[in-house]
Amino acid sequence: xxxxxxxxxxxxxxxxxxxxxxxxxxxxxxxxxxxxxxxxxxxxxxxxxxxxxxxxxxxxxxxxxxxxxxxxxxxxxxxxxxxxxxxxxxxxxxxxxxxxxxxxxxxxxxxxxxxxxxxxxxxxxxxxxxxxxxxxxxxxxxxxxxxxxxxxxxxxxxxxxxxxxxxxxxxxxxxxxxxxxxxxxxxxxxxxxxxxxxxxxxxxxxxxxxxxxxxxxxxxxxxxxxxxxxxxxxxxxxxxxxxxxxxxxxxxxxxxxxxxxxxxxxxxxxxxxxxxxxxxxxxxxxxxxxxxxxxxxxxxxxxxxxxxxxxxxxxxxxxxxxxxxxxxxxxxxxxxxxxxxxxxxxxx
Amino acid sequence: xxxxxxxxxxxxxxxxxxxxxxxxxxxxxxxxxxxxxxxxxxxxxxxxxxxxxxxxxxxxxxxxxxxxxxxxxxxxxxxxxxxxxxxxxxxxxxxxxxxxxxxxxxxxxxxxxxxxxxxxxxxxxxxxxxxxxxxxxxxxxxxxxxxxxxxxxxxxxxxxxxxxxxxxxxxxxxxxxxxxxxxxxxxxxxxxxxxxxxxxxxxxxxxxxxxxxxxxxxxxxxxxxxxxxxxxxxxxxxxxxxxxxxxxxxxxxxxxxxxxxxxxxxxxxxxxxxxxxxxxxxxxxxxxxxxxxxxxxxxxxxxxxxxxxxxxxxxxxxxxxxxxxxxxxxxxxxxxxxxxxxxxxxxx
Numbered sequence: 001x002x003x004x005x006x007x008x009x010x011x012x013x014x015x016x017x018x019x020x021x022x023x024x025x026x027x028x029x030x031x032x033x034x035x036x037x038x039x040x041x042x043x044x045x046x047x048x049x050x051x052x053x054x055x056x057x058x059x060x061x062x063x064x065x066x067x068x069x070x071x072x073x074x075x076x077x078x079x080x081x082x083x084x085x086x087x088x089x090x091x092x093x094x095x096x097x098x099x100x101x102x103x104x105x106x107x108x109x110x111x112x113x114x115x116x117x118x119x120x121x122x123x124x125x126x127x128x129x130x131x132x133x134x135x136x137x138x139x140x141x142x143x144x145x146x147x148x149x150x151x152x153x154x155x156x157x158x159x160x161x162x163x164x165x166x167x168x169x170x171x172x173x174x175x176x177x178x179x180x181x182x183x184x185x186x187x188x189x190x191x192x193x194x195x196x197x198x199x200x201x202x203x204x205x206x207x208x209x210x211x212x213x214x215x216x217x218x219x220x221x222x223x224x225x226x227x228x229x230x231x232x233x234x235x236x237x238x239x240x241x242x243x244x245x246x247x248x249x250x251x252x253x254x255x256x257x258x259x260x261x262x263x264x265x266x267x268x269x270x271x272x273x274x275x276x277x278x279x280x281x282x283x284x285x286x287x288x289x290x291x292x293x294x295x296x297x298x299x300x301x302x303x304x305x306x307x308x309x310x311x312x313x314x315x316x317x318x319x320x321x322x323x324x325x326x327x328x329x330x331x332x333x334x335x336x337x338x339x340x341x342x343x344x345x346x347x348x
Numbered sequence: 349x350x351x352x353x354x355x356x357x358x359x360x361x362x363x364x365x366x367x368x369x370x371x372x373x374x375x376x377x378x379x380x381x382x383x384x385x386x387x388x389x390x391x392x393x394x395x396x397x398x399x400x401x402x403x404x405x406x407x408x409x410x411x412x413x414x415x416x417x418x419x420x421x422x423x424x425x426x427x428x429x430x431x432x433x434x435x436x437x438x439x440x441x442x443x444x445x446x447x448x449x450x451x452x453x454x455x456x457x458x459x460x461x462x463x464x465x466x467x468x469x470x471x472x473x474x475x476x477x478x479x480x481x482x483x484x485x486x487x488x489x490x491x492x493x494x495x496x497x498x499x500x501x502x503x504x505x506x507x508x509x510x511x512x513x514x515x516x517x518x519x520x521x522x523x524x525x526x527x528x529x530x531x532x533x534x535x536x537x538x539x540x541x542x543x544x545x546x547x548x549x550x551x552x553x554x555x556x557x558x559x560x561x562x563x564x565x566x567x568x569x570x571x572x573x574x575x576x577x578x579x580x581x582x583x584x585x586x587x588x589x590x591x592x593x594x595x596x597x598x599x600x601x602x603x604x605x606x607x608x609x610x611x612x613x614x615x616x617x618x619x620x621x622x623x624x625x626x627x628x629x630x631x632x633x634x635x636x637x638x639x640x641x642x643x644x645x646x647x648x649x650x651x652x653x654x655x656x657x658x659x660x661x662x663x664x665x666x667x668x669x670x671x672x673x674x675x676x677x678x679x680x681x682x683x684x685x686x687x688x689x690x691x692x693x694x695x696x
Binding site: 075076077078079080082105106107108109110111112114137139150151152153154155157163165167168169174176178208225226227229230232233235236238239240242243244245246249250270272273274275276278279280282283286287289290293294295296297300301302303304305 | 423424425426427428430453454455456457458459460462485487498499500501502503505511513515516517522524526556573574575577578580581583584585586587588590591592593594597598618620621622623624626627628630631634635637638641642643644645648649650651652653
């Protein structure tokens with residue numbers, strides 16, 4: 001892969017929106033989808049960034065993503081919204097659901113959305129951050145295709161099942177966003193591309209034997225984070241989301257990594273009202289106490305989750321985002337009709 | 349410590365109830381408290397077992413636990429119950445709250461309890477198991493005194509903050525119950541008593557330096573599980589519970605390990621209705637697929653969280669529970685007026 005190039009974020013946004021619009025996404029939806037991809041890019045999370053845009057568009061072309069719907073929903077109870085995403089774009093369906101449950105939680109105290117038939121949500125951190133900036137707590141869960149092996153097992157049977165938690169604090173909310181896998185399959189591919197060895201314990205090969213060969217790990221499984229506990233947690237999220245959304249489980253999950261299959265994983269959002277606004281200050285004070293506590297290594301201060309991402313975002317807004325030139329070329333081709341032919345050939 | 353003795357579980361239950369009754373706990377509350385302790389003992393979780401009964405009684409005697417209240421509550425919204433535990437016994441306050449939100453969730457779809465001023469809940473697994481047996485999903489969180497150091501830090505600033513998740517399955521529900529610390533402070537004390545060295549990475553000493561000396565670790569801090577991710581998760585639970593319950597945070601938390609201070613941590617329960625009863629079968633099928641998947645080591649099948657605990661429970665119900673003779677003697681003394689003097693002297 002060639003060296004990355006620096007693109008001004010507003011330019012990336014406009015080109016991405018143009019590409020989505022060409023694929024039939026209405027302007028508002030195109031902005032929501034690009035917002036998720038660009039905000040990931042701004043925070044240095046390239047795996048959830050512009051790299052994913054061509055697949056979003058391929059999925060629309062292949063009829064497994066619907067560019068115009070925000071899904072349908074009904075209240076299964078006063079506080080529980082059941083959403084059929086109808087194969088809409090992940091962020092479009094997600095924001096529509098979040099809007100409804102955030103309003104509802106103001107009277108019910110908490111409200112949740114159980115979403116099925118929705119495409120990839122993108123970086124969960126953004127949902128957590130925005131809900132928390134508005135003064136509410138968010139817990140977000142989503143599942144994925146089976147990539148993680150059970151602790152003591154040999155086969156990929158569990159999704160990477162990330163969790164996000166947003167809690168109001170000042171000046172910025174606390175935002176946790178982490179997969180329950182030790183590494184991502186994207187990292188495995190990066191290591192393979194660079195011909196670099198994995199760390200022992202990170203992955204298994206196709207036979208289920210431990211491997212440090214990234215190429216072999218691509219057809220195998222990645223480890224849960226934190227050993228038996230991380231396995232237990234990722235599994236708990238898989239079936240919790242399954243039970244609430246009636247989504248597919250384990251190896252039956254499709255459509256989060258490919259361009260041709262319907263996406264049948266589930267998403268769960270829970271929005272909760274804090275006890276009082278006063279708690280925002282208590283949480284802030286506590287987080288600041290952590291940041292200023294004595295570090296193990298003098299020059300490496302204790303970090304609170306989300307801090308680094310926001311620093312990176314500030315830097316990217318000033319200096320632009322770093323994008324692989326092939327990715328940028330693809331997106332420009334998708335945005336510019338004259339380049340459609342090249343764009344398509346690169347997509348397959 | 350002397351070799352453990354085997355006690356028939358019904359006898360342990362009756363003696364424990366008698367001890368609590370003598371301390372002023374009404375019969376129903378005494379059963380609830382003993383139920384939690386005994387069920388932990390039956391499942392081989394001695395750290396949450398009868399060992400804790402003398403402290404429960406000491407806390408009542410010292411006026412920091414109220415033997416008769418189940419707390420007061422009000423609906424902060426239709427789906428969010430705010431509970432002031434009024435220093436009641438942990439399980440008594442918890443079951444009263446769970447009863448209310450389980451009923452409410454049947455109409456609202458989900459409901460939560462945010463509990464403050466409550467004593468130690470005991471083993472969270474039991475709550476998750478019972479709610480899930482009745483067909484609902486439970487997420488349970490509770491905080492504790494600061495024992496865990498931040499990743500890259502030197503001081504204990506975060507609770508061991510366990511999480512439990514219960515999901516309906518047959519014949520037994522899925523039950524996750526785990527602390528977000530790598531080990532428990534109880535294990536550190538066990539290692540110290542046996543003069544055994546800790547594993548590297550498990551703990552820090554009072555100065556914040558890594559140590560394998562269990563004695564030194566008692567005054568230090570234990571590690572989060574799963575490195576930076578486990579730290580982030582435990583911290584997210586600390587402030588999420590804090591924000592919802594207005595409980596104390598970090599080093600301000602007291603009363604979960606001592607016998608003299610008011611307990612100011614928080615507890616959060618979220619009860620959710622599954623999408624349909626059909627999902628119970630899907631979850632069961634998936635869990636069975638995991639259990640029968642190829643294990644890393646032929647003679648060690650893949651285990652689903654909660655399985656071992658229920659096997660151990662069956663064995664304990666037949667063969668009795670293993671209790672340290674000193675603990676058993678203390679509890680008998682607390683139950684038997686004639687032994688009160690000995691009981692008291694052992695308590696201090």
